[in-house]
Amino acid sequence: MAGVVVIFDFDNTIIDCxxxxxxxxxxxxxxxxxxLLPTMPWNSLMDRxxxxxxxxxxxxxxxxxxxxxxxxxxxxxxxxxxAHALGCDLRIVSDANVFFIQTILKHLxxxxxxxxxxxxxxxxxxxxxxxxQPFCDFTVCPHGCSFCPPNMxxxxxxEGIRASIEGRKRMIYLGDGVGDYCPSLNLREGDFVMxxxxxxxxxxxxxxxxxxxxxxxxxxxxxxxxxxxxxxINRITIExxxxxxxxxxxxxxxxxxxxxxxxxAREDMVFRVLLQQKNGxxx
Numbered sequence: 001m002a003g004v005v006v007i008f009d010f011d012n013t014i015i016d017c018x019x020x021x022x023x024x025x026x027x028x029x030x031x032x033x034x035x036l037l038p039t040m041p042w043n044s045l046m047d048r049x050x051x052x053x054x055x056x057x058x059x060x061x062x063x064x065x066x067x068x069x070x071x072x073x074x075x076x077x078x079x080x081x082x083a084h085a086l087g088c089d090l091r092i093v094s095d096a097n098v099f100f101i102q103t104i105l106k107h108l109x110x111x112x113x114x115x116x117x118x119x120x121x122x123x124x125x126x127x128x129x130x131x132x133q134p135f136c137d138f139t140v141c142p143h144g145c146s147f148c149p150p151n152m153x154x155x156x157x158x159e160g161i162r163a164s165i166e167g168r169k170r171m172i173y174l175g176d177g178v179g180d181y182c183p184s185l186n187l188r189e190g191d192f193v194m195x196x197x198x199x200x201x202x203x204x205x206x207x208x209x210x211x212x213x214x215x216x217x218x219x220x221x222x223x224x225x226x227x228x229x230x231x232x233i234n235r236i237t238i239e240x241x242x243x244x245x246x247x248x249x250x251x252x253x254x255x256x257x258x259x260x261x262x263x264x265a266r267e268d269m270v271f272r273v274l275l276q277q278k279n280g281x282x283x
Contacts, residue, residue, distance in 0.1 A: 003240050004233055005165065006083055007158060007183075009175035010094035010101055010119070013196060014080070016071040016222075019100040020046050026066035027058050043120055043151045046097070047132040054129040063130060067103045073222020077108055079229050084113040088233060089165070091115055093157050095149060095179055097122035097132045118157045147182040154183040170236050172229065173214070175201050187214035192232050194219055 011018045020042075024033045029049055036045055053063075084090055090113055094101060099122030105111040121133045134151035145153040154175075162169065171191040173183055176199035184193045184205060191214040195202040202218055209216060217232065219225050 003167070003169055004086075004088045004172065004236050005161065005169050006088050006090050006172045006229070006233075007161065007174070008080075008090070008092050008094075009177065009180050010092055010096050012176040012199065013174050014072065014076060014092075015104060016073060019067070019070065019096050019104065022070060023063055023066050023100070024049055026069065027053055027062060029053055041134075041150055043095070043132065043134045043149070050130040050132060054127070060124055060128060060130060064103055067100060068107050070104050070107075072108060073225070075222035075226040077110065079222075079226035080110055080113050082226075082230060083233060086233060086237075089115055089169075091161060092117045092119065093154050093183070094119045095135075095152050095177075096120065099123065099130060099132075116161075118161075120151065145182055147185075148179050152179070154179055155186045158183040159186060170240075171214075172232055172236075174219075174225075174229070177201055178204060181205065184212055184214065187212065189213045191215070192217060194225075194228060194232075196220070 008014050011020070024030055029052060032052060033045070033049055036048060039045075040048070080090065092101060092114055094117070097120040098117060101117055101119055102111065105114070118135070120135045123131055125131050136151060136153075145155065148154060158171070158173070162171070171187060172194065173180070173187060173191070174194040174196075175184070176196040178200040180195070180201040181204045184195070184201065187193055193205070193212060193214045194217050195205050197218040197220045205212065205216060217228050219228050
């Protein structure tokens with residue numbers, strides 16, 4: 001569906017863990033991580049941890065092997081592949097890093113499904129050490145958003161995505177963390193947000209759901225992730241197809257062939273178009 005942009009957070013959304021913690025714990029550096037955590041921003045801390053691990057003789061191959069153990073629900077893999085096959089524009093907006101994300105996606109066979117990954121840079125330097133840098137340099141150009149971590153405002157990214165795409169696009173946004181609240185607030189009417197239930201973004205949204213213009217559909221596990229995501233994609237497809245068929249100069253209704261599960265959605269669209277015509281409004 002070319003008119004649908006699906007934006008995913010990564011940690012605890014696509015995968016069922018925090019990739020930073022997975023690597024730190026998997027390589028035996030948890031105590032040092034916890035000791036340093038109060039002293040610096042998370043993104044800076046991860047770069048420091050990669051330095052410490054490198055000094056202990058841990059290699060890039062060791063990091064990759066840990067990343068290959070990343071837990072993910074099989075229905076999430078299936079849902080992403082199906083959404084991609086349907087022609088949706090899939091993108092990632094994450095506060096992880098590009099090395100971790102690309103390594104995991106490639107291992108899962110999902111690396112060709114996403115048109116763009118917006119995350120913190122990560123690269124292997126000439127010494128063979130993994131370097132992790134902030135998405136934006138908050139010491140030089142802070143984004144000024146109180147909801148988001150200093151290195152990344154996800155609303156800035158999602159609005160940039162919307163501005164870069166041609167034509168009318170409807171968004172589905174999936175996330176779990178408090179950093180996913182800001183982009184959820186900035187979604188528009190006709191968009192959808194899928195917060196993971198019992199995670200920070202869901203708790204934040206529940207405090208004032210009316211603050212969001214987007215329709216809210218919470219999920220808990222991979223099965224609900226797949227069911228809800230594909231249902232929303234199908235709903236957008238039906239609504240956009242129906243709207244296109246009904247937008248004519250004289251608002252004449254064309255004969256539609258619908259299957260049973262499509263009737264309610266299309267009848268609702270017909271009702272709204274007729275109501276707008278009665279009130280003299282544009283569609």
